[in-house]
Each structure stands twice: as structure tokens, then as C-alpha cells.
Amino acid sequence: MTETCKLNDVDPHSYLANTLTAIVEGHKQSQINDLLPWNYVK
Structure with a gap:
């Protein structure tokens, strides 16, 4: 999960x-x- 966040430029x-x-x-x-993660809105 952490690496997927990083790939999608998400903390x-x-x-x-x-x-x-x-x-x-x-x-x-x-x-x-x-x-x-790829749908996460910052």
C-alpha cells in the first residue's frame, strides 16, 4: 500500500x-x- 501511494504521489x-x-x-x-490511492484527493 505504501509503495502504491508513492507511485501515485500520495503521502x-x-x-x-x-x-x-x-x-x-x-x-x-x-x-x-x-x-x-490513485483516486485519493489531497
Whole structure:
């Protein structure tokens, strides 16, 4: 996951923190593609 973030010019720490927060806050499972590193909005 970390290397995928780096390949997509995404800070791994921020990505993981924001992704885990989104999951805990009830991000819809049907929209899981929004949480992938290449779809991550900084």
C-alpha cells in the first residue's frame, strides 16, 4: 500500500490516516473505489 501511494504521489501517512478515518465514519462499501490511492484527493 505504501509503495502504491508513492507511485501515485500520495503521502502514505496522510492517505492511511484519512482512509481509516473514512471507514470508521461509515464510508459506504459500494464506494470503496473512492478510497484507493490513485483516486485519493489531497
